[in-house]
Amino acid sequence: MIDTALTDWSRLQFALTACYHWIFVPLTLGLSVIMAIMESIYVKKGDPFWRQTAKFWMKLFAINFAVGIATGIILEFEFGTNWSNYSWFVGDIFGAPLAIEGILAFFMEATFFAVMFFGWNKVSKRTHLAATWLTGIGASVSALWILVANAWMQHPVGMTFNPDTVRHEMTDFWALVLNPVATSKFFHSVFSGWMTGAIFVIGVSSWYLLRKRHTRFALASIRIAALTGIAGTLAVMLSGDSSGVHAAKYQPMKLAAIEGLADGGTRAPFSVVPGVEIPGMLSILATHNIDGYVPGINNMLDGYTTPEGETFPSAEKKMESGKKAIEAFRTYRANKDKDPHTAMQARKVLEENIDHFGYGYIQSRNELVPPVQLLYWAFRVMVGLGGYLFLLMVAVLWAERKKRLAEMKWLLRIALLSTPLVYLAGQAGWIVAEVGRQPWTIEGLLPVRAAVSSVSVAAVQTTFFIFVAIFTLFLLIEIRILLKAIQKGPETDNTPNQAQP
Amino acid sequence: MKNTLVSIFNFYAEGFRNMTWGRQLWWLILLKAAILFLVLRLFFFQPVLGGKSEAEKIEHVGNELINP
Numbered sequence: 001m002i003d004t005a006l007t008d009w010s011r012l013q014f015a016l017t018a019c020y021h022w023i024f025v026p027l028t029l030g031l032s033v034i035m036a037i038m039e040s041i042y043v044k045k046g047d048p049f050w051r052q053t054a055k056f057w058m059k060l061f062a063i064n065f066a067v068g069i070a071t072g073i074i075l076e077f078e079f080g081t082n083w084s085n086y087s088w089f090v091g092d093i094f095g096a097p098l099a100i101e102g103i104l105a106f107f108m109e110a111t112f113f114a115v116m117f118f119g120w121n122k123v124s125k126r127t128h129l130a131a132t133w134l135t136g137i138g139a140s141v142s143a144l145w146i147l148v149a150n151a152w153m154q155h156p157v158g159m160t161f162n163p164d165t166v167r168h169e170m171t172d173f174w175a176l177v178l179n180p181v182a183t184s185k186f187f188h189s190v191f192s193g194w195m196t197g198a199i200f201v202i203g204v205s206s207w208y209l210l211r212k213r214h215t216r217f218a219l220a221s222i223r224i225a226a227l228t229g230i231a232g233t234l235a236v237m238l239s240g241d242s243s244g245v246h247a248a249k250y251q252p253m254k255l256a257a258i259e260g261l262a263d264g265g266t267r268a269p270f271s272v273v274p275g276v277e278i279p280g281m282l283s284i285l286a287t288h289n290i291d292g293y294v295p296g297i298n299n300m301l302d303g304y305t306t307p308e309g310e311t312f313p314s315a316e317k318k319m320e321s322g323k324k325a326i327e328a329f330r331t332y333r334a335n336k337d338k339d340p341h342t343a344m345q346a347r348k349v350l351e352e353n354i355d356h357f358g359y360g361y362i363q364s365r366n367e368l369v370p371p372v373q374l375l376y377w378a379f380r381v382m383v384g385l386g387g388y389l390f391l392l393m394v395a396v397l398w399a400e401r402k403k404r405l406a407e408m409k410w411l412l413r414i415a416l417l418s419t420p421l422v423y424l425a426g427q428a429g430w431i432v433a434e435v436g437r438q439p440w441t442i443e444g445l446l447p448v449r450a451a452v453s454s455v456s457v458a459a460v461q462t463t464f465f466i467f468v469a470i471f472t473l474f475l476l477i478e479i480r481i482l483l484k485a486i487q488k489g490p491e492t493d494n495t496p497n498q499a500q501p
Numbered sequence: 502m503k504n505t506l507v508s509i510f511n512f513y514a515e516g517f518r519n520m521t522w523g524r525q526l527w528w529l530i531l532l533k534a535a536i537l538f539l540v541l542r543l544f545f546f547q548p549v550l551g552g553k554s555e556a557e558k559i560e561h562v563g564n565e566l567i568n569p
Binding site: 070117164 | 512513515516517519522523525526527529530533534536537541542545546547548549550551558559562563565566567
């Protein structure tokens with residue numbers, strides 16, 4: 001029996017690494033678009049001011065990229081050491097997208113990144129611009145493959161389980177890539193990166209305006225960033241809407257936990273904060289229909305039938321089915337070489353119950369409910385901050401267009417102080433996504449308790465604290481280098497060596 | 502073909518040679534890579550299934566899954 005302390009420490013370590021990784025990724029995604037737009041204006045207008053502006057943000061992009069690079073590799077180390085059962089069980093389903101990501105990311109980044117930084121004055125303006133855009137596109141394409149793998153864990157499709165190899169085998173690559181959860185997750189993550197980039201640029205530029213430095217540069221940067229951020233937020237809202245529909249369809253327990261919805265029904269209310277509800281709103285968000293049925297936590301544990309007559313089994317029935325699947329798997333393994341007939345019968349039972357395989361490891365129905373309080377508040381922090389930052393970007397853009405922003409010190413201070421909030425919103429979003437699927441590593445197929453490796457708790461604790469130390473050190477280094485670069489500010493084209501990183 | 506490869510090599514070589522603030526970032530990347538691969542990977546993150554044959558891996562994970 002796997003110790004729950006081992007599962008919890010392994011989860012905590014993975015969460016720490018993923019959260020740290022997500023500090024750097026969204027800024028890479030967002031800043032790459034903003035600096036590419038600035039360079040596009042330079043190529044179109046020929047005004048060197050835009051070249052300087054783009055170059056400054058490229059410098060901050062490079063610092064963020066350099067510190068963030070390879071943090072994702074640590075996650076892969078953890079897969080092999082702490083999550084070996086999971087790593088083997090998922091087979092090539094997880095390996096294929098990650099391999100594509102690794103190869104693509106390396107070649108795209110090594111090529112276009114180099115042209116972007118080394119290519120000023122060496123390649124044509126248009127070639128350089130193409131490299132800048134392709135650096136950003138490459139980062140988004142990398143994210144796509146990671147999110148395809150992640151979405152498969154939330155909604156496994158396009159595969160079959162092979163009891164001989166104890167692995168899942170891909171049967172439909174396109175079902176994996178076009179998984180609806182992957183699509184909405186990709187757009188939601190990438191466009192939230194645009195918001196991060198925008199708020200970061202607005203925050204830094206506001207600091208310059210407060211210090212009465214680089215005024216033209218700061219106002220121009222704020223204009224481009226706010227427009228990018230507003231467009232990104234609208235896209236985040238759209239993709240968030242489809243994420244809600246997909247959660248209702250494929251992960252209804254996650255949705256019910258986010259809402260703290262004990263008992264569902266039609267015209268389900270949306271809880272704004274405890275005690276404040278909008279009648280029927282949850283049904284609209286989950287099904288795009290005010291009369292849509294949304295099951296609550298108790299409904300899913302007890303089993304329920306929708307108004308359309310579709311029946312869903314209780315937790316106990318699923319657990320029973322899961323235990324049958326595991327027992328059949330055991331029988332198949334024990335008999336496949338000595339009693340083919342018994343083995344084939346067991347295999348048939350396994351295939352009939354495979355959808356509930358993971359439920360066989362669940363000991364109590366309460367294990368099937370993710371942490372409601374954490375999810376409830378994480379979701380509200382994400383949405384609340386997203387709405388606030390959207391209004392902030394609209395206000396900042398309005399003031400800039402009215403040529404009043406430089407004098408509105410209170411708004412500049414708010415913009416500067418709001419910079420960390422976009423990171424908080426992003427982290428809250430990932431808490432919703434990942435804590436919301438508990439207890440599963442792979443929805444319905446493998447709970448975390450069965451996915452974890454049998455290693456010592458002390459080993460995981462040791463590496464956890466090593467990570468805390470290393471991650472904090474690198475984060476402080478990044479912040480120091482970033483602040484130094486911001487303090488120095490954008491340079492003129494006359495500055496020696498300015499063309500080189 | 503040879504000229505193209507030489508040009509590409511020169512492009513990278515010149516780029517690295519003329520780096521100013523980027524040099525600091527490269528040192529940071531190298532330091533990080535060294536910590537990741539020479540310390541963490543070697544001493545703390547030995548893959549549990551590493552060194553096992555395909556059949557041994559199947560046996561190991563199969564046993565883990567049927568004896569939860």
